[in-house]
Amino acid sequence: MRRPLIAGNWKMNLNHLEAIAVTQKLAYSLEERDFDAVDVAIFPPFTDLRSVQTLVDGDRLRISYGAQDVSPEKSGAFTGDISASMLKKLDCTYVIVGHSERRAIHGESDELLNRKLRAVLNSEMHPIFCIGEALEIRESGQHVSYVVDQLRNGLKGLHKPDLKKIIFAYEPVWAIGTGKTATPEDAQEVCAAIRKELIKIGSEEISQNARILYGGSVKSANIVEIMKQADVDGALVGGASLEPEEFARICKFHRVI
DSSP: OOOOEEEEEOOSOOOHHHHHHHHHHHHHHSOHHHHHHOEEEEEOOGGGHHHHHHHHHHHTOSOEEEESOOOSSSSSSOTTOOOHHHHHHTTOOEEEESOHHHHHHHOOOHHHHHHHHHHHHHTTOEEEEEEOOOHHHHHHTOHHHHHHHHHHHHTTTOOHHHHTTOEEEEOOGGGSSSSOOOOHHHHHHHHHHHHHHHHHHTOHHHHHHOOEEEESSOOTTTHHHHHTSTTOOEEEEOGGGGSHHHHHHHHGGGGTO
C-alpha cells in the first residue's frame, strides 16, 4: 500500500509569524490517528522555513515541510536563488519542482527542471515533480500524451535509485486556482498513464511504489472522491492549505474511505 501524502502549497502567502500560527492550528486540528494514516506536509515561502523548522522540532510535530522551488546551481552569483544544500540544512524533506506557475510565469523548461530534480536528489531530499496540461491541450484531446512527454523529458538521464525518491503531482493547469476541478475520473486517467509510463522509464517496482498526487482546486468537499481513485495517492493543495481547519478536514479524508 502506498502511503497517502497531503501537501499544502502556501505559494506567496503568510509571513513567518502567520506561518507559525497556521502550522500550530493545523497540528492541533489533527489527531494521532490522522498522522498514523497520512503524511502531512506544508510548503511555506522561503522566508518562513526557519520558523516552521523551529516549531516542528521544538514541539515535535508530526508535520513535514519543504520548499516551493530550488535553484539548479550549487552556489555562486545567482541573486535571489536558493540552493538545495541550503534547504537541506533547514531539514526540508521535500521540494516542489516544476509547479505550473513556475513553468508558465517564469518560463521554466523541461531541461531546467531536470537540473532542479538532480539538485534536489543530490541533496538527499524528495522532489515533488509537477506535470500537467493547459485548457487548450485538454480540449484538443492530447492531454495524456502531453503529460507523458513532460514526464519523460523531466526524468531524462535519471537512474532507477533516483526515480524511487521522486513524488509526482498531476496538476491540470486549467483547474488551479480557478475553482474548476478535474473529475475524479479525469485525475485517474492521467495518473494511471503516469504510472504506466514509469514502468517504461524505470521498472514495475518503481511504478507500483511511486506516489502520484493530484493538484487543482482540492478541498474537503471533493477530496474523498479523488482519493478513491486507484492511482491517486494524495493531493497537492493550494488555497485551501492556507486555512488550517479546512486543510485538516482534507487530511482527514481517510476517516470516510
